[in-house]
Amino acid sequence: MRDELGDLSTFLVVAEERSFSRAAARLGTSQSAISNAVRRLETHLDIKLLARTTRSVSPTEAGEQLLGTLRPALGDIRQQLASLAQLRERPSGMVRITTSRHAAQTVLWPAVDAVLARYPEIQIELSIDGALTNIVADRFDAGVRLGESLEKDMIAVRIGPDLRMAVIGAPDYLAKHAPPKTPRDLIAHRCINLRMATRGNLYAWEFEKAGQTLNVRVEGSVIVNDSALAIEAALAGHGLACVIEDDDLRAHLASGRLVRLLADWCPPFAGHHLYYPDRRNLSPAFRVLLEELRARARQEGSQRREQTRTRM
Known part of the structure; x- marks a missing residue:
């Protein structure tokens, strides 16, 4: 099926260029590879698609019928692929996070508010729950809990200061x-x-x-x-x-x-951490929120150190 789609795409380029050599130059391949692709497609369909002369190439009647289907179909595919590329470049989609109320109000919401202002295509669901939710089973992208409450097999990122x-x-x-x-x-x-x-x-x-x-x-x-x-x-x-x-x-x-x-x-203890199961295949939307939380944590840490130096 993959070869057929490639051959169909090659046939469309040859028909548009009316030349095997120009089609080869446009696709960045050899003229013999173009000829083989068209010949393979004609053999598979058992019908002649291009009329060839020493000076020109033109679609046959069957070729014109096939082109009438191919142009809009491949155009839709190209448009969809372009949309997918935009999704990769412009984060969008849903991010689901389970969190305690305290973490949501003090740490998460300011970051969520900032992310949504920059990326309106992103949706973020915050589920307030004091229990230790199984984020994998309940299909959450991540959770936020105190450092002492984290599961050992999770990746944890500190997003808040020490608490008391x-x-x-x-x-x-x-x-x-x-x-x-x-x-x-x-x-x-x-x-x-x-x-x-x-x-x-x-x-x-x-x-x-x-x-x-x-x-x-x-x-x-x-x-x-x-x-x-x-x-x-x-x-x-x-x-x-x-x-x-x-x-x-x-x-x-x-x-x-x-x-x-x-x-x-009442000494300080480890504050809020974002935890999630895997570093691989993180969605662009989740990465954006993660980086916002990290940046805010770094900024707050710097401000606290500066305040400490000022008091000294």
Whole structure:
């Protein structure tokens, strides 16, 4: 079938040029190769397609009928091939990513917004899910999770800075309850529990100081599965919460609506990573988003280093 398509294309060029030599020059091959291709096609169809004289070549009646079909058909093929080349040069298509809400809001969305502004042909689906999704089975291109939650057989690219947990409480609550001085003091407090989507159990608050690690299981009247709700519950005075520090939380702390506790027990840990199964055959659309995320991570890292030098 491949040889037939090649022979048909060669026949069309010979018919358009009305010359075997000009057709050979146009296709960048030898005149004998052109003659063999046309002869092979005529033998296969068992009909003469070109009338040959010493000075000219012209289609026979059968050849004209075949040309009437070939011209639009091969024209459509060339147009489609050109469109495919444009797709390669101009990224388009769907990119599906599973992510936590925190990663989507703080890291992913700014990059997605920038990519879509430059490449409107790209579609990006963000699926918010706290569980560890099987991206291969569920047909996601990639996932975003904390560095400590990544599967070992995945390629991981860091796209966000180190993060810290923060134990927080409202001033009204702390006016009635003595602030904890160590993580063990949390046992005497009402705390807002966070149910983990990955395993379904309640999150044991994790602490570390001077090489000592400590996990504390807390009690309280509120259980949520979303950090934003935990912050709202803390603002309402329902107890202490332990959540990832971000810009929204820092705004509450700066305004005095919330107070941070046990900061010296909450060291930084690995932030958000993009993970995917294979370096090969990445779509142009995915590569564009990946490079945008990498560039933003590099820029943020440079800004943080500059801020550190300035403070010193």
